[in-house]
Amino acid sequence: MSCLHATMLPAPTSRDPWKDLYSSDDFVRYYAGKTLLQRPEQVILDHLAGALHGADVLDLGVGGGRTTPHLARRCRRYVGVDYAAPMVEACRKRFAALSLERDVRFEVAEARELPFAQASFDVVVFSFNGLDVVDRIDRLRALAECRRVLRPGGLFVHSSHNLNWTERRRAIGWSGWRATWEAWRFWSMVRRLNADRWPFHGESLMELIDDERGARTCYVRPGAHLAQLQASGFTPVEAFDLEGRRAADAAALGRLSDPWIYYLCRG
Structure with a gap:
């Protein structure tokens, strides 16, 4: 299916609690x-070491520049983008x-x-969900824009929250009791903030409140996310759990209960 261009979608919403948070000191x-x-x-x-060499890379949601050192030194041209101006200014200084x-x-974009x-780009990266x-x-607008600026055959690397996690509560894939405890505490907060709709059986995508200040996050079943990617003009190539293991096939991907999943796609 051809890419759904952004102009076919409604205008972006005006107020964004996440933007307020990410702009805070x-x-x-x-x-x-x-x-x-x-x-x-x-x-x-x-x-992607070979593909990055000589590539033009767009790093979306760059934040404070966590991924910049790992990408900018490997490619020909690097553009880091964030919609929070203070984050962009921090990157320029850093x-x-x-x-x-x-x-x-x-x-800022x-x-x-x-x-x-x-x-305009050979590789688009949209990490950290x-x-x-x-x-x-x-x-859908963001996916359409990522596809639009990507060259034919280019690569799209991104991560997305997994709605399966809200039911199975797997700990985030880092070792130690602290990571397990923090994952459990976060899951408990999400359940409390969305108690009026819990559980989400039968839903493929939910906009959940996951911050005490009311900010919302999309959680999507892996199969539904693959459908969105394909509808936006991407060909999914591989998916990875938080331990860096590839999902063998669509069925294995659908069984993952990691809080979020990484996807590698081709435009």
Whole structure:
């Protein structure tokens, strides 16, 4: 199916609680100190080492620049984008020296309405579930924009929250009791904030409140997400759990209960 262009969708919603949070001083300071990749991110980047060489890369939802060192030094041109202006300013300061050495820049922009020409990038990265902080309509807009700016045959790397997790409560894939406890505490908060709709059996996508201040996040069944990708013009290639293991097939993917899943697609 051809890509659903953004202009065919309703205009983006005006108020965004997540944007307010990510523009706050506390969030900027927290994310500006991040550098570590998650296991599936490292697996995917190692797999794409050859494809990144000489590529033009768009890094959406760049935040404080967690993924920048891992991408910008491997590609020909790197553009980091975030819709929170304070995050972009933090990146410009943090990577000022790198920007003088290489073709690296940062811009304020919405994933739902990217200011780039069609087929501008070889690789688009949208990690850390940035796709999920918009509603279900704007989610389609963001996917359409990612496809529009990607060159034919280009690669789209992203992650998305897994609705299966709300029922199975698997701990986030990092070792230690603290990670297990924090995952359980977060799951308990999500259940409490959405008690009027819990459980979600039979639903394929839910916009859940997962912050005390009312911010909402999309949680999607893997099969439903694959359908959205295909409808937006992407061909899913591989999916990875939080331990960096590939799902063998669509059935195995549908059984995953990780809080979020990483996807590698081709445009």
